[in-house]
Amino acid sequence: xxxxxxxxxxxxxxxxxxxxxxxxxxxxxxxxxxxxxxxxxxxxxxxxxxxxxxxxxxxxxxxxxxxxxxxxxxxxxxxxxxxxxxxxxxxxxxxxxxxxxxxxxxxxxxxxxxxxxxxxxxxxxxxxxxxxxxxxxxxxxxxxxxxxxxxxxxxxxxxxxxxxxxxxxxxxxxxxxxxxxxxxxxxxxxxxxxxxxxxxxxxxxxxxxxxxxxxxxxxxxxxxxxxxxxxxxxxxxxxxxxxxxxxxxxxxxxxxxxxxxxxxxxxxxxxxxxxxxxxxxxxxxxxxxxxxxxxxxxxxxxxxxxxxxxxxxxxxxxxxxxxxxxxxxxxx
DNA sequence: TAGGCCATCTGGTCCT
DNA sequence: AGGACCAGATGGCCTA
Numbered sequence: 001x002x003x004x005x006x007x008x009x010x011x012x013x014x015x016x017x018x019x020x021x022x023x024x025x026x027x028x029x030x031x032x033x034x035x036x037x038x039x040x041x042x043x044x045x046x047x048x049x050x051x052x053x054x055x056x057x058x059x060x061x062x063x064x065x066x067x068x069x070x071x072x073x074x075x076x077x078x079x080x081x082x083x084x085x086x087x088x089x090x091x092x093x094x095x096x097x098x099x100x101x102x103x104x105x106x107x108x109x110x111x112x113x114x115x116x117x118x119x120x121x122x123x124x125x126x127x128x129x130x131x132x133x134x135x136x137x138x139x140x141x142x143x144x145x146x147x148x149x150x151x152x153x154x155x156x157x158x159x160x161x162x163x164x165x166x167x168x169x170x171x172x173x174x175x176x177x178x179x180x181x182x183x184x185x186x187x188x189x190x191x192x193x194x195x196x197x198x199x200x201x202x203x204x205x206x207x208x209x210x211x212x213x214x215x216x217x218x219x220x221x222x223x224x225x226x227x228x229x230x231x232x233x234x235x236x237x238x239x240x241x242x243x244x245x246x247x248x249x250x251x252x253x254x255x256x257x258x259x260x261x262x263x264x265x266x267x268x269x270x271x272x273x274x275x276x277x278x279x280x281x282x283x284x285x286x287x288x289x290x291x292x293x294x295x296x297x298x299x300x301x302x303x304x305x306x307x308x309x310x311x312x313x314x315x316x317x318x319x320x321x322x323x324x325x326x327x328x329x330x331x332x
Numbered sequence: 333t334a335g336g337c338c339a340t341c342t343g344g345t346c347c348t
Numbered sequence: 349a350g351g352a353c354c355a356g357a358t359g360g361c362c363t364a
Contacts, residue, residue, distance in 0.1 A: 094350080099341060101351070106339070130337060 121164065122179035133172045140164045 117123055117134050121141055129137060144163040147153035153160050161180065165173040 095342080098343095098351080102342085102353090103340070105352075110339095132337090 122176045124175075127175065129172060129175075133168060136167050137164070137172065137176065140166050140168070 113131055113134055116138055117129055120129070120134065120137050122129075122137070140163055143166075144153065144155075144160050147163060148155045148160060153163065161177065164180075165176055168176065
């Protein structure tokens with residue numbers, strides 16, 4: 001199937017769906033006619049409504065003409081300019097340019113997000129964090145590092161991990177936990193391009209082989225929130241040191257207290273321990289590769305989330321979202 | 333099939 | 349007038 005949205009290479013010409021609709025070109029990728037609606041965004045319908053074919057527009061104009069004249073004397077403000085053909089052309093050209101700019105703006109935004117992903121404590125090219133999770137993790141990372149810098153938190157502590165994982169979906173939490181676990185372990189068997197980038201915090205739990213608990217609470221659903229604990233700790237720290245990160249200053253002006261998404265609490269006891277039969281992807285056949293920490297982490301990430309949630313998934317983070325294409329990590 | 337994520341188009345608003 | 353930014357709408361892709 002043809003992908004309607006393809007990020008163009010530099011210098012590649014952007015073909016507008018407007019041109020497309022006019023039948024100027026066959027399709028963006030040069031292939032045979034792809035329906036205009038493949039450009040999404042209700043483009044076809046919206047365009048028909050707002051710009052549409054010249055004929056449709058002229059007809060509409062004619063139809064509105066009477067009404068306009070009738071109301072013209074009563075209406076305030078500048079007189080609406082008649083949509084001449086020339087104006088339509090200009091409008092169309094402007095719209096096409098604006099679309100291109102918007103595309104490139106969004107690409108720039110995505111590039112920046114990609115840069116952000118690349119410096120996250122858990123970075124993998126094969127398992128991309130979603131935009132929202134990237135931002136949340138970044139925020140947590142900054143907070144965690146701030147606390148570490150200010151001496152209030154060891155990068156090897158559970159609290160660091162908790163701060164890092166606060167408000168993240170469980171799959172992302174698993175991934176982060178797994179990455180931190182790998183940090184002190186070997187990366188044998190990993191492809192360079194797939195290596196999970198592990199930054200400052202080494203294994204927060206002292207290099208345990210079987211990472212069984214990220215140190216997150218496991219209360220009954222809805223009765224406990226790590227944010228509370230962090231908040232309390234921060235409050236306590238502020239009393240003694242008075243230099244908590246802004247986020248934890250309850251009465252601080254500016255950044256409001258962070259209300260994480262309604263992610264169900266995590267289960268300490270079983271968060272990273274698969275409880276069901278191994279997936280067909282793990283352990284791997286010996287002739288393909290030998291199991292490594294990465295495999296275990298990926299396997300755990302794949303298999304743990306659907307058995308450890310104690311409450312309903314929040315609507316933003318169903319368990320399947322974050323570990324995308326995870327099974328393809330070692331496939332050629 | 334549902335739901336999340338994503339890219340894109342679009343019109344509105346603000347600014348230069 | 350035109351560009352940047354934003355949010356809403358829409359439809360495709362992907363996974364469970």
